[in-house]
Amino acid sequence: MTLLDVDFEFRYPPSTGSGEAGREGASVACRWRDPVGEPRVTVFLGASGSGKTTVLRCLAGLERPQRGHVRFGDHVWFDAERRVHLPPDRRDVGVLFQEYALFPHLTVAQNIAFGARHLTHAAVAARVGELLDTFRLRGLEGRRPRQLSGGQQQRVALARAVFRVPKLLLLDEPLSAVDRPTGDELREELRSLIRALAIPAYIVSHDRVDALTLADRTVLIDGGRIIQSGTTQEVFDHPASAAAARLVGVDTILLGRIAAVEDGLARIIVAGREVRAQAPAEAGHEAALCIRAEDVALARHDVTDSSVMNRWRATIVTETMEGPFVRVGLDCGFRLSALVTRDAWRRLALKPGDDAWAIVKAATIRSLPRN
Amino acid sequence: MDWVAIGLTVKLAALTTLVLAIVGLPLAYWLATTRRRWRAVVDAAVAVPLLLPPTVLGFYVLMSTGPNTAVGRLYERLFDATLPFSFTGILLASVLYNLPFAVRPFASGFASVDRRLIEAARCLGASGPRTFLTVVLPLSWPAVLAGLVLAFAHTVGEFGVVLMVGGNIPGVTRTIALAIYDDVQALDYAPANEASALLVVFAVAVLGVTYSLQRRALPL
Numbered sequence: 001m002t003l004l005d006v007d008f009e010f011r012y013p014p015s016t017g018s019g020e021a022g023r024e025g026a027s028v029a030c031r032w033r034d035p036v037g038e039p040r041v042t043v044f045l046g047a048s049g050s051g052k053t054t055v056l057r058c059l060a061g062l063e064r065p066q067r068g069h070v071r072f073g074d075h076v077w078f079d080a081e082r083r084v085h086l087p088p089d090r091r092d093v094g095v096l097f098q099e100y101a102l103f104p105h106l107t108v109a110q111n112i113a114f115g116a117r118h119l120t121h122a123a124v125a126a127r128v129g130e131l132l133d134t135f136r137l138r139g140l141e142g143r144r145p146r147q148l149s150g151g152q153q154q155r156v157a158l159a160r161a162v163f164r165v166p167k168l169l170l171l172d173e174p175l176s177a178v179d180r181p182t183g184d185e186l187r188e189e190l191r192s193l194i195r196a197l198a199i200p201a202y203i204v205s206h207d208r209v210d211a212l213t214l215a216d217r218t219v220l221i222d223g224g225r226i227i228q229s230g231t232t233q234e235v236f237d238h239p240a241s242a243a244a245a246r247l248v249g250v251d252t253i254l255l256g257r258i259a260a261v262e263d264g265l266a267r268i269i270v271a272g273r274e275v276r277a278q279a280p281a282e283a284g285h286e287a288a289l290c291i292r293a294e295d296v297a298l299a300r301h302d303v304t305d306s307s308v309m310n311r312w313r314a315t316i317v318t319e320t321m322e323g324p325f326v327r328v329g330l331d332c333g334f335r336l337s338a339l340v341t342r343d344a345w346r347r348l349a350l351k352p353g354d355d356a357w358a359i360v361k362a363a364t365i366r367s368l369p370r371n
Numbered sequence: 372m373d374w375v376a377i378g379l380t381v382k383l384a385a386l387t388t389l390v391l392a393i394v395g396l397p398l399a400y401w402l403a404t405t406r407r408r409w410r411a412v413v414d415a416a417v418a419v420p421l422l423l424p425p426t427v428l429g430f431y432v433l434m435s436t437g438p439n440t441a442v443g444r445l446y447e448r449l450f451d452a453t454l455p456f457s458f459t460g461i462l463l464a465s466v467l468y469n470l471p472f473a474v475r476p477f478a479s480g481f482a483s484v485d486r487r488l489i490e491a492a493r494c495l496g497a498s499g500p501r502t503f504l505t506v507v508l509p510l511s512w513p514a515v516l517a518g519l520v521l522a523f524a525h526t527v528g529e530f531g532v533v534l535m536v537g538g539n540i541p542g543v544t545r546t547i548a549l550a551i552y553d554d555v556q557a558l559d560y561a562p563a564n565e566a567s568a569l570l571v572v573f574a575v576a577v578l579g580v581t582y583s584l585q586r587r588a589l590p591l
Contacts, residue, residue: 013406062490088493101491105509114505115495164496 004168004200007031008068008078010058028054028224036072036168039198043211043232045247046221052204053098055221056170059202060095061088072167094161094199096171100153102145108156109141115163131159134196150178151186155193162197169194169201175210187213188369208249212236212288213368220247237335252291252336255370258283265309265362271333276309277365286370293327295364296338299357300348309362312336316354319345330358372565375542376550383458383533383546384526387465391473391522394466396515399477400503404489418475420468429535432464436536454536461537461544468532473522480514481507513584520584524577528570 008030012023028051034042046052057063059070061077064085070078077086088095103111109128116124132138135155145153154174161169174190175183191214194201203214211218211232218236219229222243228235236253239245256270258281266279268287280287302311314336318329326345330336336358340348350356402414420428436454437443446454454460484507492502508515530548537544539553547566554563 060494062494087499088490089496089498092496093494095491095494097487097491099487101485101487103488103491103506114492114497117496160495 002036002073002167003071004034004036005069005071006033006059008058008065008070008080010054010063010065023049026051026224028058030055030221030226031068032219032226032229034200036200039195039200040216041194041201041203041214042217042219043215044202044204044219044221045208045211046204046206047247048206050221051224052206052221053172054224056095056172056202056204059168060093060170061086061091092164092166093168093170094164094166096154096157096161096169096174098173099177100145100157102153102157102160104145106144107141108137108143108145108148111145111156112137112159112163114160117164127163131163135159135193150182151189154178154186154190158190158193162199166199169197169199171201171203173204173206175205175207190214191369208236208247208253209368211248212253212255212290213370220244222247249290251293252289252296252334254289254291254334256287256289258285258287266367268367273312273333275365276362277367278362280367281369288368288370290366290368291336291360292364293337293339295360296330296336297359298328298338298340298344298348298350299359300350302357303359306359307361308359310358310360310365312358312360314356314358316350316352316356318352330356332358372569373547373550373562376545376547376566377569379458379542379544380527380546380548383461383465384523386462387469387526388473388519388523390462390466391469392519395470395473395477395518395522399474399518400481400507402474402478403481404486418471421471425468425529425531426535428468429464429532432460432467432532432536436460436463456536456538456540456544458537458543461533461546464532464536465526465529468529469522469525472525473518476514476518476521477511480511480518483514484510517581517584520577520581524574527573 009027010029011027012025014024044052044055054063058065058078065078065080067080069076069080076082076084077091078084103114106114112131113124113128116127119127128141132141135158137152137155137159140148140152145156148156175186178186187210194214203210205211215232217229218232220227220235228240228244233255235244236248236255239248254270254275256268256275258279259267259269259274261279261283264279266277266283266287268275268277268289270289275289277289312332314330314332316328317331320327321342322339324342325339326342328338328340328345330338338358348356398417402410402417433455434440435442436446438447438453443454446452452459454463488506488510489502492506493499497505528548529546530552533544533546534549539545539549545553547570551563551566554560554566
């Protein structure tokens with residue numbers, strides 16, 4: 001099995017006025033080994049300035065670390081001791097740049113075919129045609145990038161990156177260039193395209209929604225270091241540190257399987273419990289559910305005569321004062337966080353160890369499709 | 372009109388521009404993209420002729436290429452000729468003197484090309500030279516053309532450097548600017564007037580071309 005073996009340290013150079021100000025002396029160090037035989041998607045999640053883009057640039061060969069190595073199977077891409085540093089054009093990686101970096105002087109078809117080497121005209125035309133179909137760009141091949149919408153630009157950039165079928169796909173903040181509603185749409189599209197391509201992908205993002213919807217594995221980056229990595233489920237369920245918890249968000253994120261969909265409402269099974277929420281996909285698919293603590297209400301007894309769809313029996317685990325509120329940690333079979341007023345908490349007279357009911361309106365749950 | 376001098380001047384300007392394209396384009400690209408500390412030193416060295424009197428540059432070219440210098444001896448052994456007072460000599464001096472007039476517009480044009488486009492091309496398998504030809508040059512050609520036009524025009528109007536290195540040999544190193552000077556010295560004002568008018572028209576035309584190039588947006 002092909003293995004991506006990464007272990008390097010990159011130190012930012014003294015300021016050269018090239019937009020890296022404030023990073024002198026900082027470094028990015030990472031170390032991981034990944035089997036890349038199967039087309040998995042890994043998301044590097046980190047705040048801006050955490051060094052996640054630098055990791056990607058070191059993989060692509062756009063930056064040269066000072067120490068360590070990067071090996072892809074038998075190929076040595078970088079080895080500081082042996083003074084090996086393959087330039088990007090000899091690494092066979094496909095890169096999707098932030099804001100796409102399409103060539104403004106070339107047409108859509110010319111952009112897509114930019115990577116063509118040693119191919120006949122007919123072979124290039126055939127491959128371009130194939131990609132135009134896959135990426136739904138038919139009819140746009142003669143346009144210039146500035147005549148395209150954000151979504152079309154993203155598809156052109158991706159088609160261009162995979163023209164030569166790279167060994168790895170590297171995506172730098174693929175959704176940061178567009179506004180939120182468009183971003184949600186593009187994310188959907190990106191998800192299905194990446195799946196269809198079946199090339200191992202590394203995605204850099206500051207948005208946990210990207211990890212939740214796209215990633216098989218999530219790697220958390222903070223201060224130039226990997227602070228946690230694992231399956232997306234593990235990482236979001238059990239952030240190992242305060243910094244990790246900040247990145248994945250303190251509120252509840254549940255991953256489950258859609259058991260049934262009826263009138264747009266889904267029954268989603270999470271850790272054996274049933275959650276009702278707006279259906280993000282067809283039955284049988286996976287879903288990620290985001291529940292904000294302020295949307296979770298507590299009751300001593302089951303409330304059967306209300307409109308609320310989600311009522312779960314829970315055990316109180318923790319209570320933390322937060323100003324006028326109390327943050328209550330619950331165990332419903334999955335972990336759940338509730339934010340209630342101090343007044344209400346006093347009236348309920350509950351304490352850790354007690355049993356209670358957690359109540360969540362289906363409409364307040366943000367449900368996202370997952371692979 | 373001294374057609375021999377005009378022909379020689381055009382030949383000198385054309386060859387100077389050609390050499391500057393071959394030497395100056397890679398040099399400018401390096402200046403625009405490198406992150407090495409050396410950059411500032413090279414940048415300054417290229418700019419020196421802007422501040423130096425042409426006679427000073429010509430003087431040093433003359434001194435360093437004479438038959439008793441290392442450069443002069445090497446050149447004599449290779450080509451069986453001497454550099455001072457020859458056409459090749461004034462070509463060399465012209466190239467040095469015009470370096471900033473070509474390299475600076477080139478470099479500013481290259482620097483304005485989005486770095487991510489260059490990186491994208493490299494990640495798509497294009498080598499450095501290929502990236503330069505297929506991405507950088509098509510996106511910066513107005514600046515490149517402006518640099519070439521400026522270098523050509525500046526060579527046409529050159530006086531001090533050519534006089535120092537080339538002397539004033541008709542048909543070999545006597546350019547139009549030198550011919551005008553000679554004519555005036557000989558109180559022969561009519562041909563000086565004609566040649567001068569020609570140069571004025573040429574200069575105005577060149578300025579018009581460069582300004583319109585600089586104002587021209589990228590060809591998208």
